[in-house]
Amino acid sequence: MSRLDKVVAITGASSGIGAATAQELATRGAAVVLGARRTDRLDSLAARIRAEGGRAEILEVDVTRRADLEELVGLAVQRFGRLDVLVGNAGVARIAPMADLDVDDWGAMIDVNLRGVLHGIAAALPVFRRQGNGHFITTVSTSGLKIVPSQAVYAGTKNAVRTLLEALRQESTDGVLRTTSISPGFVRTELVDHIDDPGQREQVQHTMAALGIGPDAVARAIAFAIEQPDDVEIGDLTIRPARQG
Numbered sequence: 001m002s003r004l005d006k007v008v009a010i011t012g013a014s015s016g017i018g019a020a021t022a023q024e025l026a027t028r029g030a031a032v033v034l035g036a037r038r039t040d041r042l043d044s045l046a047a048r049i050r051a052e053g054g055r056a057e058i059l060e061v062d063v064t065r066r067a068d069l070e071e072l073v074g075l076a077v078q079r080f081g082r083l084d085v086l087v088g089n090a091g092v093a094r095i096a097p098m099a100d101l102d103v104d105d106w107g108a109m110i111d112v113n114l115r116g117v118l119h120g121i122a123a124a125l126p127v128f129r130r131q132g133n134g135h136f137i138t139t140v141s142t143s144g145l146k147i148v149p150s151q152a153v154y155a156g157t158k159n160a161v162r163t164l165l166e167a168l169r170q171e172s173t174d175g176v177l178r179t180t181s182i183s184p185g186f187v188r189t190e191l192v193d194h195i196d197d198p199g200q201r202e203q204v205q206h207t208m209a210a211l212g213i214g215p216d217a218v219a220r221a222i223a224f225a226i227e228q229p230d231d232v233e234i235g236d237l238t239i240r241p242a243r244q245g
């Protein structure tokens with residue numbers, strides 16, 4: 001396998017898909033710049049990557065704060081000279097029927113899943129334009145493709161991100177930018193462990209454990225999109241358990 005000579009910043013790199021992606025890309029040769037709030041997790045991940053001969057930097061990032069994304073992109077440029085790819089992966093899922101009126105949870109999903117991605121685009125776009133190339137990747141979701149009850153706002157934020165990446169793509173047909181929306185189905189991560197309602201949480205955790213694929217499968221899909229030649233764009237990629245309905 002040829003070496004992946006790219007600098008990749010990843011939000012939500014402290015667990016699940018983000019952590020698996022960091023590990024996968026670093027193993028393939030990329031320099032990774034890892035952002036999340038739990039820096040203890042980032043520290044041990046970066047230590048593992050470095051112990052295996054890889055290159056990794058970490059930064060405490062809350063994607064709801066625009067300045068944190070500016071810093072993450074700045075760290076990549078300062079430490080490695082450029083930023084080739086931003087993986088906007090940080091996300092939260094609060095699953096409940098709309099009638100529960102969990103307005104705070106709705107706000108949290110908008111702030112992290114949508115505004116967080118926009119903050120990343122705002123930080124990286126000028127750098128990508130200056131460099132003459134760059135690649136935005138986001139983890140959206142199959143819940144935006146097959147609409148089901150209890151995921152209205154979650155799916156709404158994911159489809160909003162899908163929409164804005166497509167618009168960004170159409171605004172960038174000069175070949176400078178590539179955009180990729182990855183839509184995972186059930187993936188075994190900590191995502192649903194944060195659902196407040198114990199009944200909902202246990203039900204989804206059960207489905208996740210029974211059906212979910214490992215986060216490394218999504219990491220390989222992300223690596224595939226990155227590894228294409230500069231003039232080849234993988235726009236949308238759906239990756240789900242073979243048994244998912």
Ligand code: NDP
Binds near residue numbers: 011189
């Ligand atoms: P995890 O809960 O394991 O990971 C979520 C990551 O997001 C963590 O690293 C967390 O880090 C980070 N995060 C959450 N809030 C913030 C914030 N405010 N600022 C910065 N980072 C934040 O779940 P997954 O790995 O599953 O989720 C990754 C992405 O994949 C999400 O966008 C999710 O919606 C999407 N996805 C997941 C699916 C699944 O089945 N697991 C299916 C489809 C899509 P920290 O708490 O340390 O800040």
